[in-house]
Amino acid sequence: MKEALINYTLHLADNALILGHRNSEWCGHGPILEQDIAITNISLDLIGQARNFYQYAALLKADGSTEDIFAYLRDAPEFKNCLLVEQPRGDWAVTILRQFLFSNYQYLLYQQLQNNEDEQIAAIAAKALKEVVYHLRWSSEWVIRLGDGTEDSNQRINKAIDELSPFISELFQPASYEKEVGIDVSLLAKDWMEKLTAVFEEATLSIPANPNQHTGGKEGKHSEHLSALLSEMQQLQRAYPDSEW
């Protein structure tokens, strides 16, 4: 049970860290200044969430692990993030769509987790939920702008839907450790689809229904994109072990 709770906490942390890192790739490259600041603010929130979860996992593990060891010294198969968050940032439409798909999920998940029997998980979720509300609103508005925007923006977001829709069902398929800690993510699917439908209708977009679905990230089976991301993110700590700011 304790092992499952550690793995579940790491799963929550890894989702937040990897998406935070992906979004941070936009720093200095956003389409306009205000949106560059927005996406990097969202990165900061996500990396903050990851830190809280990693610190808690370290406390549970009680073997000298630290948040930095979890982030910088694990290899790809040890990461438990879903495949959606590790996909390349793509163009602005891919980044926006991914943020919307994920924030919609995270919003519903944290609403559940804020009442979790584990007090620390509940506290982190309750704290982060206030920020996820901003992420969800911002990304929803952008999906609508792009879908119901110009011909170019509409084409791009449709292409993004094709690229990212194979990674949706994994969000709602419980991993072994989720079952053990009593979290049933499959129950979130209905509300998630309801929100997506409302936003997509306003954006004049069709609901994604891609029969080719990929899973495995939550159990450590990742796409090659995660290794590339980690080799960049962990480079300094690997080249200069134990270096500190």
Next chain:
Amino acid sequence: MVKTRIIPVEKIWSILETVTDPEVPVLTITDLGIVRGVKINDDQVEVIITPTYTGCPAMDMIAMNIRLALIENGFQNIKITSVLSPVWTTDWMSEAGRQKLKEYGIAPPNPRQQVCNNDLFAQDEAVQCPLCNSYHTHRISEFGSTACKSLYQCDDCREPFDYFKCH
């Protein structure tokens, strides 16, 4: 025989009132409402703080500045504990803090839950310009120079300004 002197809690609070937020230096941490408690256990001083935003990078620096302020005042056994619950909101900010923000040129947070909802394209909050006091302002971006602020512009005096958003 050396008798341990009793540390008065008020003394600690008065020291904490001198520690400022590194990103909004006119505000002290007690103005912000992020100090949740002070405990004295024999010769140990424990300060309990809570973050404003999950990813606020100022928190590590604030914890260090608290430690330094206490060391300067002769305390050695210091413990800083960070708690997440109950969640910090802008309602924890003191009235003095709000006034200082305004004088500094940052619009203080509106009372919470005014329009902090999830509706898309919701109307901007009516935020008063900290310079000319006009309510004729509009939001440029929900995300600003730090996690806790959004960017506004006054339609009367034309000055852009930061708004410490309600949270």
